Amino acid sequence: MDSGIKRPGVTSSEVARRAGVSQSAVSRTFTPGASIAPKTRAKVLAAAKELGYRPNAIARSLITNKSRIIAVVMAYLENLFYPDVLEELGRQLAAQNYRLLLFTGSMARDSDPVFDQIMQYRVDGIILASTSLSSELSEECAAAGIPVVLFNRTTERDAVSSVTTRNREGGRRIGEFLLAGGHRRFGYIAGLETSSTNRDRYAGFAEALAEGGHTDIAIGTGNYSRADAEAAAREMLALPDRPDALFVANDHMAVAVMDVARYEFGLSIPQDLSIVGYDDVGPARWTSYGITTMSQPLKRMVDATVDILMEQISSGEIEAEHRILSGELVVRTSARVPESGVVEIDGRRVFKPKG
Amino acid sequence: MDSGIKRPGVTSSEVARRAGVSQSAVSRTFTPGASIAPKTRAKVLAAAKELGYRPNAIARSLITNKSRIIAVVMAYLENLFYPDVLEELGRQLAAQNYRLLLFTGSMARDSDPVFDQIMQYRVDGIILASTSLSSELSEECAAAGIPVVLFNRTTERDAVSSVTTRNREGGRRIGEFLLAGGHRRFGYIAGLETSSTNRDRYAGFAEALAEGGHTDIAIGTGNYSRADAEAAAREMLALPDRPDALFVANDHMAVAVMDVARYEFGLSIPQDLSIVGYDDVGPARWTSYGITTMSQPLKRMVDATVDILMEQISSGEIEAEHRILSGELVVRTSARVPESGVVEIDGRRVFKPKG
DNA sequence: AACATTTTTGCATTCGTATGCAATACGGTT
DNA sequence: AACCGTATTGCATACGAATGCAAAAATGTT
Secondary structure (H helix, E strand, O other): OOOOOOOOOOOHHHHHHHHOOOHHHHHHHOOOOOOOOHHHHHHHHHHHHHHOOOOOHHHHHHHHOOOOEEEEEEOOOOOOHHHHHHHHHHHHHHHOOOEEEEEEOHHHHOHHHHHHHHHHOOOOEEEEOOOOOOHHHHHHHHHHOOOEEEEOOOOOOOOOEEEEEOHHHHHHHHHHHHHHOOOOOEEEEEOOOOOHHHHHHHHHHHHHHHHOOOOOEEEEEOOOOHHHHHHHHHHHHOOOOOOOEEEEOOHHHHHHHHHHHHHHOOOOOOOOOEEEEEEOOHHHHOOOOOOEEEEOOHHHHHHHHHHHHHHHHHHOOOOOOEEEEOOOEEOOOOOOOOOOOEEEEOOEEEEOOOO | OOOOOOOOOOOHHHHHHHHOOOHHHHHHHOOOOOOOOHHHHHHHHHHHHHHOOOOOHHHHHHHHOOOOEEEEEEOOOOOOHHHHHHHHHHHHHHHOOOEEEEEEOHHHHOHHHHHHHHHHOOOOEEEEOOOOOOHHHHHHHHHHOOOEEEEOOOOOOOOOEEEEEOHHHHHHHHHHHHHHOOOOOEEEEEOOOOOHHHHHHHHHHHHHHHHOOOOOEEEEEOOOOHHHHHHHHHHHHOOOOOOOEEEEOOHHHHHHHHHHHHHHOOOOOOOOOEEEEEEOOHHHHOOOOOOEEEEOOHHHHHHHHHHHHHHHHHHOOOOOOEEEEOOOEEOOOOOOOOOOOEEEEOOEEEEOOOO
16 A cells, blocks of 8 residues: 555655655755756656655745745625636636635625735735725735735725726726717716726716716716616616616626616617626626627736736835726627727727727 | 834744743744633733734644645636635635635646645645546545545545535426426537536436427537537527427526527527526526526535535545535526416525425 | 642744755766 | 866755643642
8 A cells, every 4th residue: 555545744755765865855856946866856756656745835835935825805706807807817827836815705805804814824925806905904015025916906005016907098988989979868887986996987987978068977886786786777767867878887787787777667778778888798798788898908907917926026026016908998789889980800899989 | 113014024933032931832822722821822912913923824734734725626717606606615714714725717627737736735625616536636635634525516436525406306307397388399408518417417307308208309518618508509599490498507508598599599588489597696687587597505505515624624534425405496587487386485486396 | 838730831843845055976087 | 097077965954833741830728
């Protein structure tokens, strides 16, 4: 029962004994770039295989002071955008030989207790995707030399890095699009009112409408949750002169709003009501919804996030960096299409006014 | 710059010095149940707070030989069922004071390389949710004393624990339901043909239909993926005498099939075509789809999974355990409703034939 | 007050690996 | 064969916390 069957606690010393070398030699065999003779290395590898040895990442972390673990905090996964992000993060972190420690479930809403866990595991980096961190804690991270990246959100104090898209421009583009579509009464279903993302999207939207001479916008709050969005939609669509154009702060809520509009109010979309969303998440592309939406370049956002992290980890310099990407307004069937400004790019219809 | 500001590598020894006690005392302060005088404890806590000390989980793991980390392997998150599972797992594991190391992204499809990572981190348990593990590897885990639980799948060799639902009975119930609805031509859109879940669901379905005198079932393969399911639906619905009743192996695919049926073939559901799914995942409840589906009791499945894990971890005994739960056939609008057998429970309509 | 018990404490060691340093082996030159 | 430079190797120690053990302190008993 020694060859083939692998015992739990095979250590480098056991392998060393078996191979007739020192423990150091074993360590060096498994450390890329270490000084080790090919012949010795071969002996060690043979012994290791026989015993089923695998380096103990815990012990390694202890001495190298690098865990090769990235903490990802995502309070909720209800919105498919986040699972998609998570999957891409998993792919990219694995490619960089990092592991992903996930914090999710409601407890992550208040990130402070989670934070303690994160610190205890001496993670090499932190990605905050649907939760924020008190500025106090982000300072603590900076002090501890742990890079933090906010994904799809920012804070006023720009002490912590972030990856976002041009939400304000996105909101503005949506406003222009709906104006160009000849709508008269506008509504906005908000996400979490405290989130920077929501604030910016609305600001851009209101700006564009104001320029078109519209200053009254019906407002409901969906808190990025399906249930709240439905409630907000019910209220708004029951208004005496209900909007004929709705900007919903993300697709996840837009889907809910469409269902309410169609099946509870019997409205035809887009004949009676135009709806525009944000994110371009899976269901937005499903034929039943076909949501016209501002896309967020998920892959490039993840690229940027991992990039910032890797750079800060390797350099040891934690200087807040803000990457801001652009999406495009993908035109589908949930909103009336303007006469002009819609162009076709790579088989996708996109709203690009003017030049 | 010493009080308040927290340095990275505060160790228990530093805290000990500050508090005027031994390192052991510090350790005991942070070890529940250890022998420590309240007075000493208070001194230590004060010093710890001052210095911003947090126990180093890595070092602790090394000596206790317990990482308090559970590895979760989920190859893909496209199907919302899995993010929901993940969120609940996050909640429950956190409640038990365990961390969740997530392996996702395509690389997890072939679990063997992932496995190496898992072993290196000396995780306390493994949950395999949308990937399998070669029997060789599961044996290795058993030998290493690491509990493994298959979530929503099984293997023939029952050496490894699993949590599933009665897929065969579920398939059978769906067959009965569609027969009771008076359908004549049946189709099945399969998941991954290698998966136990798919096999069992189909077996039960075919069984029920056979008892009703129907032995020819049109079959397409969706591989649990949206794109494949769409292709399979296109093919099947173009058949000269296309089915009037379709069992789609999960809701994620059923949604895609509905879109194809409605918008590419102009079919009315359920007038022209009845569709039944499996899982009762979010979109199945959305009004646009209203999928009649076999529910899987997600929360109870996660309960069982965590329960098995905790039990095996604490006992050290790894004896394969198989928990099999039941769901119910939730009746919505995507399939013709039989004259009898549909009852209302807690506001949900459920198909419960006979007694 | 003297002794017996119990609680608390510190010492020293351990977990498994990485690494600076000095010692050794190896390869090539002359 | 003697020598030098480089490539390998082993030794010893460090990482940060947990814990068995024995010493010390606190508590209780008579």
